[in-house]
Amino acid sequence: MNTMKWLLRREFWEHKGGFVWAPLIAAAIMVVLVAGVVGYGVGADKFQGDSVTVRVNGEEVHRTQMSVLATGHTRTEMANVAANNYMAVGAPIFIVLPVVAFFYCLAALYDDRRDRSILFWKSLPISDTTTVLSKLLTALVLAPAITIGIASAAAFVILLLAGIAVSAQGVNLFAPVLSNINLYLSPVYLLAMIPVYVLWALPTAGWLLLVSSWAKSKVFLWAVGVPLIVAVLLKWLDYMLALYGTTINADWIINNVLETMLLGLVPGAWFMDGGTALPVRAQYGADMLSLLGASWGSLARPEAWVGAAGGVAMIVAAIRLRRWRDEG
Amino acid sequence: MNAAISARNLSKKYGKQTAIDGIDFEIPAGRIVGLIGPNGSGKTTTLKAALGLIPFDGELRVMGLDPRTQRDALMQDVCFIADVAILPRWLKVRDAIDFVAGIHPRFDRTRAERYIANTRLKPEMKVKQMSKGMIVQLHLALVMAIDAKLLVLDEPTLGLDILYRKQFYQNLLEDYFDENKTIVITTHQVEEVEHILTDLMFIRDGKIVLAASMDEVGERYVEVMVPADKVNAANALQPIDQRTVFGKSVMLFDGVSRAQLSALGETRNPSVADLFVATMKGTYA
Numbered sequence: 001m002n003t004m005k006w007l008l009r010r011e012f013w014e015h016k017g018g019f020v021w022a023p024l025i026a027a028a029i030m031v032v033l034v035a036g037v038v039g040y041g042v043g044a045d046k047f048q049g050d051s052v053t054v055r056v057n058g059e060e061v062h063r064t065q066m067s068v069l070a071t072g073h074t075r076t077e078m079a080n081v082a083a084n085n086y087m088a089v090g091a092p093i094f095i096v097l098p099v100v101a102f103f104y105c106l107a108a109l110y111d112d113r114r115d116r117s118i119l120f121w122k123s124l125p126i127s128d129t130t131t132v133l134s135k136l137l138t139a140l141v142l143a144p145a146i147t148i149g150i151a152s153a154a155a156f157v158i159l160l161l162a163g164i165a166v167s168a169q170g171v172n173l174f175a176p177v178l179s180n181i182n183l184y185l186s187p188v189y190l191l192a193m194i195p196v197y198v199l200w201a202l203p204t205a206g207w208l209l210l211v212s213s214w215a216k217s218k219v220f221l222w223a224v225g226v227p228l229i230v231a232v233l234l235k236w237l238d239y240m241l242a243l244y245g246t247t248i249n250a251d252w253i254i255n256n257v258l259e260t261m262l263l264g265l266v267p268g269a270w271f272m273d274g275g276t277a278l279p280v281r282a283q284y285g286a287d288m289l290s291l292l293g294a295s296w297g298s299l300a301r302p303e304a305w306v307g308a309a310g311g312v313a314m315i316v317a318a319i320r321l322r323r324w325r326d327e328g
Numbered sequence: 329m330n331a332a333i334s335a336r337n338l339s340k341k342y343g344k345q346t347a348i349d350g351i352d353f354e355i356p357a358g359r360i361v362g363l364i365g366p367n368g369s370g371k372t373t374t375l376k377a378a379l380g381l382i383p384f385d386g387e388l389r390v391m392g393l394d395p396r397t398q399r400d401a402l403m404q405d406v407c408f409i410a411d412v413a414i415l416p417r418w419l420k421v422r423d424a425i426d427f428v429a430g431i432h433p434r435f436d437r438t439r440a441e442r443y444i445a446n447t448r449l450k451p452e453m454k455v456k457q458m459s460k461g462m463i464v465q466l467h468l469a470l471v472m473a474i475d476a477k478l479l480v481l482d483e484p485t486l487g488l489d490i491l492y493r494k495q496f497y498q499n500l501l502e503d504y505f506d507e508n509k510t511i512v513i514t515t516h517q518v519e520e521v522e523h524i525l526t527d528l529m530f531i532r533d534g535k536i537v538l539a540a541s542m543d544e545v546g547e548r549y550v551e552v553m554v555p556a557d558k559v560n561a562a563n564a565l566q567p568i569d570q571r572t573v574f575g576k577s578v579m580l581f582d583g584v585s586r587a588q589l590s591a592l593g594e595t596r597n598p599s600v601a602d603l604f605v606a607t608m609k610g611t612y613a
Contacts, residue, residue, distance in 0.1 A: 006430035014418050112416065119410040120467070122381065124431050125403040323399075326381050326410075 003126060007134035008142065018100040019143045020150075023093045027154035030092060034158045038165045079176030083183040084287045086159040087190065090151030097147045098265040101139045101201075105208035105265075106219045108135040109322055118326060128322040132209065136315060139205055140198045144267070145191065152187035159183075182289070189288035196295045197267060199304055202311025204264030206318070213318035213325065227258040260307050270298040332357045332478050332510035333378055337386040340373050340534075347373040349534035350386065355527070357477075358507045362521055363514045364600070365531035366608055371514045372410075374531065375480050378512075379408050391478060404433070407476035409484050415463055417456040421449050428470050440473035443499075447492075460487040468496060472504055479504075481513045485520075493517070497524055522600040530607050537607055550581050551598040552589050562592045569606030580606050 012019070109132065112118040121131065163174050177183060211223040231254045238250035263269055270276050276298040279290035298304060333355040340348040348370045355361050365371045377384040380395030380402060388395060393402045415424070421444065429437045447465045455463055464487050471479070485493045501524045505511060515521055528545055530538035540548065554562045554577045565588070567579035580598055581589060589595050598606075 003431055006427055009430075010427060013420075013423055014416070115416065116411065116414040117416040119381075119414050120416070122379075123403075123408045123410065123471075124428065125400070125433075126431060127400045324381075324383055326376070 003130055004134055004137075007126065007130060008138060011134060011138040012142070015104060015138070018104060019138075019146055022100055023096050023147050023150045026093050026096050027090075027150050030089070031154055031157050031161075034161050038161045041165055042168045075171065075173065076176055078171075079173050079180060080182075082159060082162070082173065082177050083180035084186070084289075086155050086183070087152065087186045087288055088155075089158050090155040093147060093151040093154060094267045097143060097267060098263075101143050101265045102204075102208065104143070105135070105139050105205050106212050106223055108139070109209060109212040109318060109325075110215065110219050113325055122326070128319050132213075132315065132319045132322060135209065136205060139265075140201050141194060144194055144197055148187060148190045148194075152190070156183075186288040189292040192292055193295045196270065196299060199299065199308045200260075200270050201264045203260045203307040203314075204262060204311070206311030206314030207261045209318040210314040210321075213321040224262065227261055231258050256303060260303075264307070264311075268295075270295065270301075270304070276301065330356055331389070332359070333388070333390050333512070335374075335378075335386065335388045338374070338377065338388050339385040340370075340377060340382065341385075346534055348377070348384070351531075351534070351536050353529065353536050353539050355510060355512065357510050359526045360501075360505060360511045360513070360524055361527040361529060362518070362525040362600070363512055363529045363531060364518055364604055365514075369531045370534040371531055372482055373534075375408070375482055375512065375514065376410070379406065379410070379480060381410070405477040406480070407471055407474045407478075408480035408482070409467060409471055410480075410482050415455045415467055417454070419455045420451070421453050421466060422451040424466065424470060428474070432474055434475040435470075436473045436475065440469050443469035443472060446495075461489060461492070464488050465492065472499065477509060479509065479511045481511065481515075483515055484513065485515065485517065493520060497521060500524065518601045518604055519599060525600075528600065530604065532608055545600075545603070546597050548583055549598050549603055550584065550586055550589050550595050551602065552579050552581065552592050553577075553594045553596075554579055554592050558592050565589075565592075569602070569609070 112121060159177070163177060166173055208223055211219055215222045231250075234248065234250035234253055238247055241247055259272075260269075263272070266272070271278055271294075276294055279287070279294045331354050333353075335351055335353050337350045337352065338348055339346070339350050351374070363371050363374065373382070376382045377388060378390050378395060380390075380399035383396060390402055391405050395402055419427075425437060425440055425444075428435050428440070444466070447462065447469070449458070449462055449466055449469075453462075455466070458466070464485070468484060485496060488496065497520060500511065513521055513525075522542075525542055527541050528538065529536060538545075552562065553573075556575070556577075559577055562577070562579050565581060565584050568582050569580040571578050576593075580602065586595055
């Protein structure tokens with residue numbers, strides 16, 4: 001247990017740049033942009049006055065102020081939407097995660113062979129199993145947790161900035177938003193999706209770690225090239241077989257096997273290709289509770305477990321290969 | 329358990345290339361063994377087999393364990409430097425000490441810090457900012473602070489200046505070594521280690537050509553300064569090597585009695601380097 005703690009720390013030392021600084025910089029850019037827009041708007045009085053204008057055929061028929069529209073029930077409703085959906089603005093930060101995690105997994109069992117430092121790690125009482133598992137935990141649990149933390153903080157700051165913008169129009173939503181329990185629960189709901197993420201990401205993580213452990217060089221080419229070439233071959237075979245009126249279902253294999261081997265690290269991959277339907281309430285925003293429910297619901301799909309089993313098998317193979325790998 | 333390492337018919341092939349050719353040897357516990365051989369003779373391969381880093385044929389026991397199947401248990405008692413200057417570039421001195429202290433139950437932090445204090449390393453320094461010699465200093469400080477039963481050093485002082493090399497071997501003998509420990513060293517700088525060795529092993533083309541304690545070596549091999557008039561008599565005793573210094577022949581004899589040889593001229597114990605050169609004659613022929 002103690003060994004695992006230090007191995008995770010070790011990964012953190014080496015990959016702080018990818019797992020902390022990259023999402024942090026993305027978050028900082030977003031916050032600065034929004035703050036600039038809000039600051040400009042408030043400073044230049046852009047949010048004041050006749051915000052809502054109704055035109056018919058280009059002719060103005062009705063003008064009114066936001067503050068007049070947003071009263072009572074509407075305000076509560078707005079606050080509710082904001083508190084439930086504000087995490088959606090953190091979405092760009094979640095795009096950083098799969099990219100960083102992809103290259104992390106590819107390098108995890110390869111870089112120390114290339115620079116020969118594997119001989120140092122192997123001179124310490126650490127089993128290959130513990131080493132590989134520490135890398136898996138880093139990619140599938142630690143990295144998403146850090147991303148969720150940073151994205152939540154960024155989304156919260158942007159929500160406050162939006163609150164300032166709206167209050168400049170005379171609508172003060174701070175009290176109803178800040179007292180809405182979902183505001184604080186949304187990050188927790190996201191954290192509760194990590195187990196689902198782990199299961200869906202296992203095939204990709206397993207495949208990348210396997211290549212990382214096995215390849216003597218050019219890990220990226222092996223990891224991406226092999227599935228691509230297999231996809232082309234399947235398509236070709238399917239085309240040839242079509243002449244005889246039969247098929248091997250190439251598209252199904254490509255969508256279900258090859259895609260899960262390469263795209264599993266994308267958060268919410270289980271919603272891709274309509275695999276699991278997005279809950280209605282989440283379609284126009286990101287209602288975290290319904291997303292959480294649908295995500296756990298995705299585990300009822302057998303392919304989640306078949307994929308995870310395949311991922312585990314590849315991780316076991318990666319550990320075995322690591323046993324006799326030294327430099328080069 | 330009295331043998332730290334014992335090998336029976338140990339072989340290793342890389343494709344068609346034979347790196348180790350069915351060797352037998354035994355290294356008792358509590359010794360400092362020099363494993364000496366020319367480049368490509370199989371030293372590193374032998375050590376890697378013993379450390380469970382590569383598969384091999386034959387039988388090999390290290391601290392009573394099979395390095396192929398019991399490596400995790402083995403690494404509790406064994407430490408090694410497989411090659412120098414291979415620490416990861418992003419590692420800081422402070423983190424390196426924290427990490428090994430956290431991982432290794434036999435690591436003595438104060439000892440590591442004492443070794444580091446004798447160098448120009450600073451706690452916040454990263455490996456990529458260090459000179460090659462400094463990386464070796466850090467690596468040695470970490471390894472020397474681990475109270476391992478078997479320490480394997482493959483060319484541990486490459487890239488170090490002579491001041492530090494001398495100090496390192498002195499520390500190794502006075503500070504680190506005791507009768508419960510076994511140390512195996514390979515190096516090309518034989519003259520620097522010969523005074524600390526208790527045993528000598530010469531390896532050539534994947535075969536052990538000499539395995540003896542330093543005492544046995546001292547009894548078996550004698551070097552004689554032979555004046556010109558006695559060269560023929562000396563040649564009759566079949567010296568294994570011969571060179572000329574200031575007009576006198578210096579001959580090296582294997583297993584000829586010292587009394588017999590002292591009649592021919594002044595006798596002395598050969599240096600390991602001279603013995604090595606004599607034994608390895610024709611290696612690159």
